[in-house]
Amino acid sequence: WDIDPAKHVPGRVLHTQGWPLSESESWGGGFLYHQAGGQVALGFVTALDYKNPHVSPYEEFQRWKQHPAIRAILEGGKRVSYGARVINEGGWQSVPHLAFPGGVLAGCSAGFVNVPRIKGSHTAMKSGMLAAEAIVAAIAQGEEGAQLDGYEANLRESWIADELKLVQNAQPLVAKFGGALGTVLAGADMWARYLKVNPFGAMAHHTDAEATGRADLYQPIAYPKPDGIISFDRLTSVSFSFTNHEEDQPCHLKLTDPSVPTRINLPRYAGPEARYCPAGVYEFVDVPGGEGDAKRLQINAQNCVHCKTCDIKDPTGNITWVAPEGGGGPNYPNM
Ligand code: SF4
CATH class of the missing domain: 3.50.50.60 (FAD/NAD(P)-binding domain)
Structure with a gap:
């Protein structure tokens, strides 16, 4: 974010632990660094061993930004970049x-x-x-x-x-x-x-x-709607990742068994790939002319920001991320 110069304190570091994840029995924390050029780099880490499949790490980040201590820093500023990445913290x-x-x-x-x-x-x-x-x-x-x-x-x-x-x-x-x-x-x-x-x-x-639990054992989470000032929807955020993939290439997100998303993930885990992906790549959409509420999984691979969450968190391990063609992917400034 570019923030109000009056609020910028070069070198200041802010770390948080827990909230708002404590409300969904998951674990993680946030960071906000005042860096050069009147900017802050901020992010929120959700440990991917969360049990409740209704959790959305992206939405937890949006909630976190609404904390008075964070919101006060961001108000009057504007987001300039967005990205996501798994931290491989196995040690x-x-x-x-x-x-x-x-x-x-x-x-x-x-x-x-x-x-x-x-x-x-x-x-x-x-x-x-x-x-x-x-x-x-x-x-x-x-x-x-x-x-x-x-x-x-x-x-x-x-x-x-x-x-x-x-x-x-x-x-x-x-x-x-x-x-x-x-x-x-x-x-x-x-x-x-x-x-x-x-x-x-x-x-x-x-x-x-x-670690992912069955959807019927956990409460769905009603995340607040984005206010368009501090919190935003996923797809406009993805546009700030400047991700790009060449058209007409094979999908770089491989399903070992294409029937698993609708046969297992949707009925048993409420389709968690639609929530854990920070780029909205996975969508369960109606089957045109399908019977009842028949769904299929649509993979919007061109939006992928290469975080690798799907390769790690898919409950049945059915998704494999492979390198896309042409060196495509997010284009992060200042990194
Ligand atoms: S790696 Fe997977 S989870 Fe991450 S952005 Fe790409 S599709 Fe979404």
Whole structure:
């Protein structure tokens, strides 16, 4: 957002935890950073292991902006950009193999975020430096297509490993015990690990997809209508992502079984893909001439902002995101 210069305090950081998600028994928090050029960058994180399939992370963000402390900053300003992205916060126990023939995983893609610090740029950069060193050494030896196992070994011996091991139970403890108690236990676990005591070991995760509960077990959520000043509908927000995909290309959102959305997702989970996608890509629409209230899933792939939520949160794991043709996707300014 461009905000009123009188309200801009360069360098000020605001973090929040819980509200308004506490009302839907899910977990997350918000951030608002006063950055250069009279702008603020703000966002809201909804943990994707939420149970209530009626939750809409996008609408939670709109509600969050209406909090008096946030609204006061935004009033008189205007939104200039919009985007969304999954944060892969599985921690050290979720880091995959990092090297394969001719390539490596580095940066955020490999999952190096330090969850309690809400920060991963430092680990991402360090992994890039280690990858660069391994790549330069391989090229010097004429091994361009080699699998750089040395990169992975060096990374797992680096301070990235030390730092991420200290905090590796933060997310699982919050997921298991909830926001309040989980945060306290996560803090205790981190202090214990500083003292070389490891009470919980390395805790495992469940998948976000399997955390999703049946729709009939949870209350639908009546989200407020956007006011067009602070809160907005999804599709006008998507236009501020400047996402673009070449026309007439195959859909880059693949359904393993095309019958699952209407056979399982809609009756059992009330079609959560229509809510968890921050770009309104998935829509259940009437079948023309269909019997009764027959529906089909329409995939507006051209709107996709490449957040990868659908690949992770679809209850049956039926959706796979693949790279679209032509380098399409969102075009974020200032990034
Ligand atoms: S289609 Fe999937 S990857 Fe694209 S914006 Fe929606 S949830 Fe994100």
